[in-house]
Amino acid sequence: MEVNQQARCRELAKSSSFYSTVYSEIEEVGWDHLVRAGGDLSFLIFRVLDMKGRVHVMEIQLDKAYPRVPPMDVPYIFNLKWSMNSRLKNLVQQFEKHLEKLQGFWSTLDEIDRSLQIVDSKQASRAIPSRQIHVGLTIWYSGNDCFIILFIDINDPRSLPECRFMGLGNTVNSLRKTWKRNVDKWERDKAFLENLECLLNTQLPRLADEETNNHLDECGICYAQYLPIGDELGPQTGSATDYTCENNSCSKAFHSMCLVDWLRSITTTRQSFNVLFGNCPYCSEPIAVKINATKN
Numbered sequence: 541m542e543v544n545q546q547a548r549c550r551e552l553a554k555s556s557s558f559y560s561t562v563y564s565e566i567e568e569v570g571w572d573h574l575v576r577a578g579g580d581l582s583f584l585i586f587r588v589l590d591m592k593g594r595v596h597v598m599e600i601q602l603d604k605a606y607p608r609v610p611p612m613d614v615p616y617i618f619n620l621k622w623s624m625n626s627r628l629k630n631l632v633q634q635f636e637k638h639l640e641k642l643q644g645f646w647s648t649l650d651e652i653d654r655s656l657q658i659v660d661s662k663q664a665s666r667a668i669p670s671r672q673i674h675v676g677l678t679i680w681y682s683g684n685d686c687f688i689i690l691f692i693d694i695n696d697p698r699s700l701p702e703c704r705f706m707g708l709g710n711t712v713n714s715l716r717k718t719w720k721r722n723v724d725k726w727e728r729d730k731a732f733l734e735n736l737e738c739l740l741n742t743q744l745p746r747l748a749d750e751e752t753n754n755h756l757d758e759c760g761i762c763y764a765q766y767l768p769i770g771d772e773l774g775p776q777t778g779s780a781t782d783y784t785c786e787n788n789s790c791s792k793a794f795h796s797m798c799l800v801d802w803l804r805s806i807t808t809t810r811q812s813f814n815v816l817f818g819n820c821p822y823c824s825e826p827i828a829v830k831i832n833a834t835k836n
Contacts, residue, residue, distance in 0.1 A: 574586055575761075575821055588639065595789075595823055596666070598635050607626065607627070645694050645697040658671055670692065675740070687706040688715070699728060757793035760792040761802050780795075783795070787820065787825040790825065796829055
């Protein structure tokens with residue numbers, strides 16, 4: 541786990557022009573935006589907030605020839621403008637403008653994710669323009685589960701989505717015929733869920749409250765759901781994420797142990813008795829974590 545990224549980057553900056561360049565450009569972007577950096581600075585992960593406060597993670601891969609060679613693996617549908625005079629800050633600014641164009645698309649995905657039963661919801665992300673939705677047991681006769689896959693138009697998310705039906709024989713055929721018969725009823729000004737149920741002529745299963753409340757997320761720092769198993773972690777060994785950011789637009793989960801290590805690496809973190817006060821690594825909202833909760 542990275543304990544003190546800023547200090548390590550500072551040491552690397554003394555060893556070559558590449559490290560010095562990257563270090564200075566991270567400072568321009570802001571250390572509070574840096575989520576993780578590779579040991580050799582071959583990759584950087586920044587967090588960027590969009591206009592709705594959604595947290596997005598931007599991974600940048602750097603060649604040793606940087607800045608002659610531009611960063612690789614830029615986000616989907618992202619036309620990078622790069623020159624020899626460009627800096628990482630320019631890339632982050634372009635990414636922020638790119639996010640502005642996708643607000644309607646993500647609002648539609650949020651509307652679907654908040655209300656309907658998504659198959660493999662842990663695999664669903666804002667980078668995927670499709671959702672597989674559980675339609676439930678058919679209300680007619682077969683008793684077989686049925687699913688639909690919706691493909692949302694990124695550039696026109698309120699338009700009629702492409703829809704594919706999955707399930708057995710008569711159930712799927714009935715739903716497909718109903719969809720085709722009602723396809724002209726789709727109205728882009730209506731709520732997405734209302735449109736969907738109108739076309740299918742049925743009420744879709746809603747997201748269960750317990751599924752919303754008990755969803756287990758991976759840690760935003762170590763990217764694992766559970767801590768490693770080992771004696772050195774004491775009672776925390778193998779434990780799941782146990783801290784969640786209280787900002788509703790973020791709600792990122794963490795292991796308290798990971799969060800304490802993170803906060804200790806940030807110079808702006810304050811300590812009062814056994815509590816660390818700092819900011820969420822993703823949304824910068826104030827957070828407080830007890831130190832003794834992570835020790836024997």
